[in-house]
Amino acid sequence: MAHLVPIDKDFIANPYPHYQRWLEGPRVFWHPDFFGGAWVIPRHADIIALLRDLENISTEKTGSLVSQFPPEYHEELRDIDLYLARWLAFIDPPKHNQLRRLLRKGFTPQVVNSFRPRVQQIAEELLDKALERSGDSGEIDLVRDFAYKLPVRVVSAMLGVPDEDHPMFMDWMDDLAMFLGNANPTVEVARKAKQALYNLTEYFRALTPARRAQPGNDLISILLAAEEDGVGLTEEELYAQCVFFLFAGHETTSNLIANAMYCLLRFPEEMARVRADFRLIPSMVEEALRYEGPMQYTFRLARRDFDLFGQPVRKGDVLVVVFGAANRDPRVFEDPDRFDVTRHPNPHLTFGYGLQKCLGAGTARMEADVAYTTLLRRFPRIELAETPQWTDVYRFRGLKSLRIHITA
């Protein structure tokens, strides 16, 4: 069947023609390449309907991450489930609502805006260093020198983590992304992810007492103080959310920044429109989120046997909602393959939908806004130095590198 092409490197490099076929095909279909076999839901309206259907779906899906491996590995990898089961994204209501209300205190527009000057400072510093490094060549790698570094420094600043610890984090976070971003990870990848989760948790365990003794305006201090009806986060919940924020805020936002630049470079008329009017930066960022979304899909488990758009599914089945496809659904987006920096409205699903919609969307938007006002102001000319390659991580769509010529 036309929609059952394997999810291999070629697919990941350019999933869009396949998405088009998925959108024209059945509303739900089985694909063997997601988690060893899962139901795929590509259409925009269906994804919204499914993510609303809390009677039938569950996000407490960590068991499925370990059970995808042969039984002899389950005991060894079990801790992955234990760590991830505490992440907000893997908790169902009513516990989810209670936890999210506490965590929201760390993501109000006031808190997000209070970090804007720091983000600006980090962006300038990174670009100064990138220029220094490029010497006379005028060439930088936007991924390595900027996009990959900015979000982790921002989320670390939000958490109050010292800058010098970043190199250590980056390796751990890469190990986690290889596991969580991969539709079919190997056992070796899972082992590394388990070690990374352990290392990150212990890191926050060691950091927290100082915040408790001397609170600041960082997320850890805000979350330590957060409580409702006398109930706050437990210590383990707190460390787990810190690891989650670091992870959730890093790879995705890095990819947003680099993917947006690649869009602008491929569509020079759109770059010119933004350059002519910086007020278009926010809608350009939304369009980049839609067009080359840094989160291509997420998934849920069927809570019970039920009828999914005419397809019977069984309790425990994996249901994959493909935001990348929905974002090109012609039923919702006119001329969906056109990158249009003024597109309005733009109801892309890249931050998810419903109860578990991204809590960090405001932070990511602010970072991208600062990144682009700074990049376009400082570099009146930006040109592609080499056609970039997409990474092999399907879920978190991003570029291996983005070498550009800049004129300061």
Ligand code: HEM
């Ligand atoms: C461009 C950047 C980002 C993208 C595309 C993105 C995307 C998403 C998506 C799709 C979800 C929902 C997942 C699901 O339903 O299974 C989500 C959840 C979440 N994201 Fe983001 N995210 C981004 C940046 C951030 C940042 C910067 C933070 C925090 C610093 C963050 C924190 C969260 C949290 C806490 C949740 C869980 C919400 C919940 O379960 O209630 N994200 N994100």
